[in-house]
Amino acid sequence: MARLELSNLHAEVADGDEKILEGVNLEVKSGEIHALMGPNGSGKSTTAKVIAGHPAYEVTEGEVLLHLEEGEFGDEIEIDDDQRSWNILDLEPNERAALGIFLGFQYPAEIEGVTMTNFLRTALNAKIDEREELFEDEDADEDDEEDEGFETSPMEGPADEGEVGVAEFQQILQEKMEELDMDERFAQRYLNAGFSGGEKKQNEVLQAAILEPSIAVLDEIDSGLDIDRLQDVSNGINALRDEQGTGILQITHYQRILDYVEPDHVHVMLDGQIAKSGDASLAAELEDKGYDWVREEVYGTA
């Protein structure tokens, strides 16, 4: 069980003074699905990016805390008492990823020349390494220096101790792709390069399935999907929660995806704050009536 807690979070654009988040409070636990809704420009994507550590935003006030529990990363990593709570704002994006934070992008980067297989295996191993470092017993001997010798090739070389090797990874990848109903040729394509909008979204869910995060923030993962692909993606998200116990913060404009991924909690964001929270019925109400009534209810103005 992990718990992500946003507390009075204020943030602005790093090289300007444009305030975007003005005191966000939110808590997501493993196994829960939260929907974060709201009109354009209300701060939903910024919230996602700040959680993941995007350098374009500066946090001016508040905290993002991640609470971990025993067994969070299996039996191999022991979590001491003093390592159960992290203010992740102090950490690099890759360190946050290692602690189990995942951001599903609305517009994922396209990286030419890097195959999906190579990328995902590298990411998985980087995460394992980083976890070891973050939870390392400081007295432990440092004999696992990386081998820079000629014998190990960065392209095809044998895995270092504790790493996922090529063959083992192929199997993991193949299984996850089958679950998501993805074409096996996907594995040899370059990361997001030339992918359709739907393929990109599917790929984000695939990455989450492989990296097994504790908390996944999915930024408009439903935009630009046809109905079939929406179902595939939704199945993937439900599997994340059901099989891995991932806590999900689902950012969306539309009720549509919530028909397939049923939220435990729905939050409405207005002007950089969570204006209203409720259960799944709130989403339906928003679909019906738009956002203005929330504004009216909360601020007393339209």
Add this chain to the structure above:
Amino acid sequence: MSSEQDHLKETDTEARFEFKKEQNAAVKSDKGLTEEVIRMISEDKDEPDWMLERRLRALKQYHNMPMPTDWPGQPDLTELDVEEIVPYIRPDVDKREGVDDWTELPDEIKDTFDKLGIPEAEKNALSGVGAQYESEIVYQNMQDQWEEKGVIFMNMDRAVQEHPELVKEHFMTTCVPASDNKFAALHGAVWSGGSFVYVPEGVTVEMPVQAYFRMNSEGMGQFEHTLIIAEEGSEVHYIEGCSAPKYGVHNLHSGGVEVFVEEDAHVQYSTVQNWSKNTFNLNTKRAIVEENGTMEWISGSMGSKATMLYPCSILKGRGATDTHITIAFAGEGQDIDTGAKVYHNAPETKSTIESKSISKDGGRTNYRGLVHIADGAENSSTAVECDALMFDNESTSDTMPYMEIEESKVDVAHEATVGKIGDEDIFYLQSRGLDDDDAKKMIVAGFIEPITEELPIEYAVELNRLIELEMEGSLG
């Protein structure tokens, strides 16, 4: 294997390249360029008179030609003092033409090549490896099966002695005459070592023929000459690697490469070069391609203070094809000026140029290209694509694609992109667990992937590793 060698193999890549050996030369020329020095080189090689005459003629041409100083945006060569360069060092190897058994090499040379991983490549049953140390080929091995088919792969100096007709006809005559440019003339005067490859009609050499050039001494020049003759319908892939450690004095590398691609023949010439950052790397490489022949130039240019290198294909016969794939990496204080030249002198000729460059910490890369389509070369086509990747705002990248099109029935395409390594791309990879450095390395590895996929695995790995080291700034 001795424990010392074991130790050497365990050292990291940086140490392997920076590793220097005590000089132990049998013969070392004086500095500078005089007739006496040229005569001494020729005499030490026991050359026939015609070769000495060619050298002396080239020397005259060298002295009569001005330094190239009027190219727009060209690298600064003012610090290059050719008179201070030692043009010839013969290492102390018993057999003059090099040994064919690795164990016969002096330990210092073995150690150097061990560190560079050459025996590894050799052990992998490659068809042939030649290793040049300073001015001479010191080791050469070629599988017997190729020799039986009439393939010749040997030290260029030895080819002068053993195959004088072939060499006399092709050596710096029609392809790269000494009069071509100042550094071709210099090369013609002081050339030493290099490879001679001859593939008879209809023979396909399936495994790459490899050579490795190592410049080890301070203030020296390396001037290897590579001559490849691929007879009608033959096929060969020649691959070379080059490196030099860094010294306080400037080194000069001025190689010459001549490739003859006869009718229906196919030659691929691949090179991964990593010169020390005080080396001036000024080369002339050219191929003449006959009817339906194919020439492929694949090159990774790393290191050096300044590089000027524009491999050239002359598409002489109908239907001749040329492919250029180049990658350049410039770090702090480096000016890498590379590109490609293609002359379409016959109908239905085709060329493709793909150039990739990376600049970092104030380095400069430049793509300088020339595509000439002659009047009458109808139905020819060319496609040029230049992509530049910059790490920061201090680094620069230029593109100078000259197109001289004299024929109207042709297809010409040019595309250039210049981009800074994207913050969003880095963040995306970081959010997946890669740290900042690994994210950048992955983006660059992807950027150069079109090159690495063309290379044999050892070279692809080496190229990736070199680029990683460059990005960490850990290569002197």
